[in-house]
Amino acid sequence: MQRRTLLSALSIAFSAPMAALAQGDDDRSRQPPGYPVSLAQLQQAVAKSFPRRYPVQGMLDIDLQTPRLQLLPDENRLRAAMLVQAAGPALNRAHEGTFDVDFGLRYEASDRTLRAHQPRLARLKFPTLQPRVEEMLNLYAPRLADQSLREVVLHELEPKDLAMLDTLGMQPGAITVNSKGLMIALVPKTS
Incomplete structure (x- = not known):
């Protein structure tokens, strides 16, 4: 009886956003309750952290523009595709390129945030740079991937959402990437 009451309360607390994500999807209704986050919400949040500039040993600066996020449900990760510009004394002119990074997600309880975690670099690509210069930049790319997305919120x-969960003895659990965004599982609190 208590479990039904708990699940009913969770359904009421999260009914509007969950209904929006679960419309027409019977499989989802059989999953445990969760807290949905749409791709649009993620994109809006990541935009607050960009553009960013990274100097490379005083020779050039790499400017990263706001990433375009892509969901990778099969890998339970996200991809950030960024436009990038490299300019400085080591180059004759500014060069534009792209930078793709895949990353996982983690929940940080201290400030109630979802953060980028374990970035995995694709490559820096600059069509107008000589291949050897592009290769040199790609030696720096793993560090750039880590710096640019490490712990991006x-x-x-919301505190009110967590207050309701706390009252019900629940907390955020595993984060799953799906075709519409993320679903944060709601799990019983451990001690």
């Missing part, structure tokens, strides 16, 4: 849970 992608969503912040």
Whole structure:
């Protein structure tokens, strides 16, 4: 009986956003309750952290523009595709390129945020640079991937949402990437 009451309360607390994500999807209704976050919400949050500039040993600066996020449900990760510009004394002129990074997500309880975690670099690509210069920049790319996305906030849970969960003895659990955004599982609190 208590479990039904708990699940009913969770359904009421999260009914509007969950209904929006679960419309027409019977499989989703069989999953445990969760807290949905749309791709649009993620994109809006990540935009607050960009553009960013990174100097490379005083020789040039790499400017990263706001990433365009892509969901990778099969890998339970996200991809950030960024336009990038490299300019400085080591180059004759500014060069534009792209930079793609895949990353996982983690929940940080201290500030109620979802953060980028474990970035995995694709490559820096500059069509107008000589291949050897592009290769040199790609030696720096893993560090750039880590610096640019490490701990970027992608969503912040509202205190009122967590207060309701706390009252019900629940907390955020595993984060799953799906075709519409994320679903944060709601799990019983451990001690």
